[in-house]
Amino acid sequence: MSAGRMRQWALVLAGCLALSPAWSAPASAPTAALALAPSACLPGDAQLPGDPNCPGGIEALSLHRTALVALPAAKSGHPYLYRFQPSGGLPPYRFLEIGSGLPAGLSLSADGRVVGNTVQTGSWRFTLELRDQGDQVLRQRFTLRVIGPTVPKPAPEPKTIVDVPGERAQQPLPIADEIVTYLLGAEAISAIAPDAVPPAPVPDASAPAPAATAKKSNASQPRMPTALPPGLSSLDPDRPLPEDLDMLPPIALKPDAVPAKSAAKAPPVNYSVLSAGAAKQLQRLLLPLVGVEYLNRGLLLAALDDRVCRYAQALTRQAALDSRQAAPSDGQWRARCAEAWQTPVNHALLRADGRIAWQDLPLWLMPPPVRERLAAQAALHHAPYSTTAPIWQGSGCNCLLSARDGEVFGFFPGWHDPKLGLKVNFGLYEHIVTLAQPIDDDGHVALPQPSAEQLAFFDAANRFRTQLDLTLYRGDWRFLARLSPDELRARADRAASEARRLIDTPLARYFRRWQDKLPGMGGGQTLGDGLVLYLDQTPAVGSTDYSKFELFRDRLIRALIAELRQGERQYTLSLMIDGTDLLPRALLAGTSADAAPPGRWTVAQLADYLKLAEDPPPGDSASLPRNPYQSASKLSLKLLLMLPEPSSVSKKALRQYIDTVPALAGGQRVRFLRHILPLVSLGSTDAAQFNDDMLYFNDNFGGAALWPRPITLDAQSRQLDKSVRASILGGEPTENPVCDQVCNWRWEVRAVFALLALIAVVSLLLYLTSCRIRALGRPYQLYLLLAAIAPLLFGGLLLGCDPDLNTGTGAGKLSNILLIVVLVAVILSLLIPLLQPKVEKP
Template sequence: MTNQRLLRSLALAALLHLPLSVSHSEGTAPAKPPAAAPAAEAGCDIGPETYRKLPPETIRQIQDGLAYFGLYGNRIDNIVGRDTRAGLAAYCRQRGMKVGQDAASKQALIDELLLDSAIDRVYRGWREILASKAFSPWEAEQKDKEQIAVQLKSSTPAQIIDIIDRFLKYKPLAAKPARARWPDDHGISYQLTGDDFKALAARQSALTKLAKLKGKSFQDQAAFAAQVREALKGEADALVDLVEEYADTMSVLTLGPQGMARLKAARVPAYLLERLGDLEDPGYPSRAEVEKALQNIPVQLAQELKDYQLANQKGTAKQDSPPANPSAPPVAMASAGAAPEGGELAGEITLRLQSMSLVGANRQGAALEQIVQEMLDETGKWLPVILDQVEESTAYRLSDSAWSKLSAAAGAIPAYALPVLEGMQEVDYPLRSLFAAAARSRIEARLGEYAKSIQDDVASRQLTQVDDKFLEGLKKAKVPAELASRLAALKGKEFPSSQELNAEIAVLFKAQIDLIPAYQDFLAHLAKKKHAPDAAKAVLWSPVADCKCQPKRIKHVVYGFYPFWLAGDAQTVDFSILTRIGYYALGFDESGAIQAGGYWNAGSSQAFETAGKYRTGLDLVVSKSDWAPWAAQSREKRKAAFDNLAANIGLQLGIEPTGALSALKRYLSLGRHRPTLGDGVTLFFEHYPEEAEFIEDFGLFLAKLRQDLAASGHSVNLMLPGDALGKGIYSYPNLARWADIDDRNSEAEGVDDRRVLLLVLLQEPTTLDKKALRRQVEEHFHGAQRRNFLRAMVPVIVPDGRSPIKDDVIYMGDNFGGIGFWPLPAGAQAEQSGGIVKDEYFPQSNIQANAVCGIVCPNRWLFRLAFDFFLLASGGFLAAFLWCCECRNNFRRHFIWYLAGTVVPCFVTGMGLLYCDPSVEKFSEGNSLLFLTLLGIIIYAIWDYRQKKLEKP
């Protein structure tokens, strides 16, 4: 760029700051003469008299503006002739305007043209910038947004250009992508530990330090990261990447440290470098802005030098005689003025004056004028050099909007929410959605308590404004300071009624609720725990004291999940309240191969057999949530994978336990009963594709799996999140077909182990979610189908060990097929849940109430062995008595001993099994009289034998 071009551009920049004044800038493409004007369109008919009386200066500006847009190709002659009118008509049509006979519409066209051309010279296509999607959100965040709106409607070109400058300077390069959702699989759960709460406290401290950077700009990533690390001082270094992610980025033109170094090496005068501060940091959003800034340097410099000259003249005018010390430099007088004191400019002038060694005011004045001219010439020479060193870079800035998003993502959780979250400590949630819903519902509940208390106070006192007494009441009510400060902001504002004040208070609390999603992602990320099996650990189950068996016929299902990561911790379990336990979980790949590892193997036989002793069924949960590799396969491969998965599930369920009890079962059943590790499978297919062909594939797989497992007596269940109900494979028609809820089984009593259970994970608050679940079923089914579908559904809750569960237990029992627990109740929680579940779900049968059954049922296989032994012995003695004379005489002599050693134990063990073994429990019903008769016969035989011995001489 030449000095002449800079001067012309400088003139343009000066004109832009005058209302509606423009000049034709160099660099605009030569305008083509307009085509012959078409017939005048309605609303844009510019007649000869329309603009005849305009001032020449205004006509010149009109012609210049039309020429800029290529609508006027003649010379600028300050006359509204035919070409000018044709250009105005064309512009009128382009802008969709209308020109009537009134002066206002005529002036509006001129104003629009002059405004448009002046701004477009700086920002071509400026209307598209203002109409962009990013502009409205940016405008809404500005403190002076009302003033901006007014200026955009009616203002000078300079003011609108300034608004666009502000917008472009802080406009993000591109919308940041949404944070990646952390994929869930069978080894992930969500829980807040004590260490997590310590991390939260450390994060709050780090954010307080980081707040010092709010509103500051940094010209590159390295400088920004350095300042972030300096602010954090080693605390929460993980925030550095997060800060960079959420900071506003903008494309800027800047000199930067390297550019400044090159300019210094080129010996650019220091007084010029001193004026490049904004160009060095933070820079400008466009090259036009850089040129504009450089064009202002000569203007500013000329003004400063002029002020310096005036100050020097005033200083020398007061001097009546030369200084006492002739060797003193004349600048001593000049520097005494009010012109620039200190700085590189004053230093440069001082050095140049000293080098001239001039004496006398006249000579000093002339020399100063010469120096001023030289410096202005130097400036014109160096400006192109400076412009060549400007480079594009990405600047970073923590704006108010960016800080709000960053603080939420980084864990800036409101202080009032922390005590609420502490109630979730060590509570394990299987899904992110369940954890997020629990956190949200609890925080909402706490805010609701505060809001109700405050609004009740306002209503009772009929307050119409927030006063000191009201604020004092907030302290007494222990309302958190963060909420109290927002309420205090209403002080001094009068409301028409207490209802209006309460409405405003409701808005404040609603704003706090709306903030929850902002930090839910961070909380979920903090709570996310990845688990892996540990070969050094094992499943350790032991029954609670006085644990009883499950009866054969039960009214409701009680399902407990055992996540594999609980292994290693000894757990006391009340098996008497657990119908089934689901081992969670094994995954599988796109070929249908089940992943190896975990504790589902023969090595866990002892723990799993413990559950079986009390007739608690054991299911294997097969889980998958990432279906992308699966869906990428051809349909033939998917079907083959499903077939492979069905076969592998059968193999996993068919693993033979290695414990002594299992060997005993095989022996007693003479090989007819082959013990297996599992009693059924529960499928948890989260995020399964919802396309029709995928749903059909799943239906075929489920039918094949049920058919394959039916022969071995294994059941199949489905597990699903509550928010997935009604979608894809979990649509109501599909579930109705797969759960087999038609009326042919409606008369069955109790729980059928072969039916498909629908284990639905409920979100908190369960009080609302369980009722919503019931309503959905009622909307889709009627009559017997509704009843059977509800019987098949088992809602699953996540107890926190603090909140009572009695309401949930009763509601699930009255409305659904039972209740599920994640994880299974153990230890103190088993004691808390056990009594409630027993009272509501299990009748007080012999098995559940009889102390004898508490011994017989868990050890029924040993009692069966004993019964078989004594029965065979009794049969053997009876055969010997009938066919062996010597044996008959021996039996007669020792009848009591043979009876006590065979028949009585056989009768006792048999009676114990009849009343306490669920497998034969039905034979005891209605046969009590028969058993008493047999007992009477035995007693009579003993009595008769004794009597005969006593009668002998």
């Protein structure tokens, strides 16, 4: 026996002595873990890279947070889940409970999860044993407290209100469950009109012209312009805006022709108004954004700012070329546009000499009052309940057989007109998100009453094997102020429980088809396959309501994870996150790579949810046999991140932030990136930028989520189909024509198969039981041969082309087994007559 092995057995023996009654510590003293120090190293026969203090050795077996001897408390009658995180040693690890210290209903699994549901309250102590492949042993005692339902103290009765502010009576009451989106309509664009422009200042002829001085100082060295000459406010209103903002038509700008005027002599005029030329130019700038729907106000403003800043940058570049000067860099423009509309302007934008500083050009093109007015006019309020369903197209079974590279989420909100909106192509989407179910003040999630159109769409989605996800929505948080922390947790638990029951509601509750009556061939269809959690219009960070909101959100997500993990099938839980709530603003502006995050979401928090939901493998995933990007549990977690414009900048900032955040390391970083799906509004960028975004999303993240335009032209739909297939679905196999037809008519093919199998079985029984039938001889045997071949042919087509028989779970698994049994019976009916001896005629 090697010295390392003897040392291990000595440690195990010492641990047994330490845990025996004769050597145990007093009950009041906390029990320490029996493990080597984190820096210790075992010199065993196998050599793995371990602690740097012991190069070439094996790191000692340990648990993360071993100082914690008390687990998070469990609540009586509620699902509980806690996972121990081992490290060191030689994987794989095995967990075992010594004795029976856990309460009834809770158990310790072999992979280190304390899971279950118990109603036994009190404090429970149990001993955990952890072993690795090298027979290292770690034992530690833990305490788990199970608390019963708390009875909240009755709140004091509030005082009776005696009056109401008069101005509140003239304002509409907010609707708790309405969804607010932002869409720039043609009316808002046409309403951009010139304001009253003050008279231009009279130039002072006595002031010296700066042009001569500039030429004398350094005529050969390019210099960066600090101001633009006149011409912007007098642009030709009829000149069309070029499609590519970087390719501007020639602009007659003469930087040295206008004499300068002292700033001290300029009259104090408010220049936050639009001239006629500037109004027309702003209309042409924003025209491509008409009809594009954004999920919140910040995304709309980011799109407006991006269009204006790109034009201002191109205009400045053209002026620099004309004057042979250096233009501001992309980084300077990026930093300026990030703060242009955030800081107040205390000076006149148009100087007395008719020039505009390049930093003020975005504000001159779109003054802050105009910007705010556009955002207010773009707000749209929608009821989450809808009876309309998208119009779908496609043929065969779902052409999207498997998302090998990335997944595509398609949103189809109920307030879009199906005749004018984007048609659903089931071959493009792995997930389709439709219904939005609000969470009320008491935490209830109402069961929808879908219309006949919606039920037909749900049936089609099931038939095409596209996952249908339902949305949990909440956008009003006034109810938080009157609730205690325990009441918030109770409402979050209730919402999670009812949400799971919602998506598990069988479609047979609403209607039954003739196909469901076929034995083993129908049923198993439910209202949804997953949930999308969208919490909008959240309280401001640092406010009194935000702490309660954060508690409610965290409890709701954890409760949803616990509920969905207990299901009998695969689920998907998606979290909708505003990109500006995760990414530091300074990183988007390009001014700092180490800026602090906004505070609403953190990568560490999201990574914790990912571990809780999917049980990712510990350590480096490269040594594991299974796909590290797939969930090890019945739940898959997705992060739908709403990227602000410009997407060309925000997508790279997101990747840079994830690559540098210290909360992730090694394989965890790669897995985290593959669970992010950037969400973009269709139409917000041109076709070239959209193609580039899709390729980047597929290469660096886990796919993309698409929010459609309410009005989508056929050409736009074809362009979307082409872009998604070329960028994300390029490796998808296509169906052959035979399977395409079988999938279209698979219910009829199933019925024909059942009829032919019944005929074959009856014919075989007649042959075995009737002497007259057997006396027919060879003709009847040929008939049996044909009767057996026909169901074999149809059964083979169903096994190869019917998606319901390829699921491997639920009704698909039962149907598969039933079909195989029938085929075996048919084969036997073919073999028995051929092997049976002939009966001679009497």
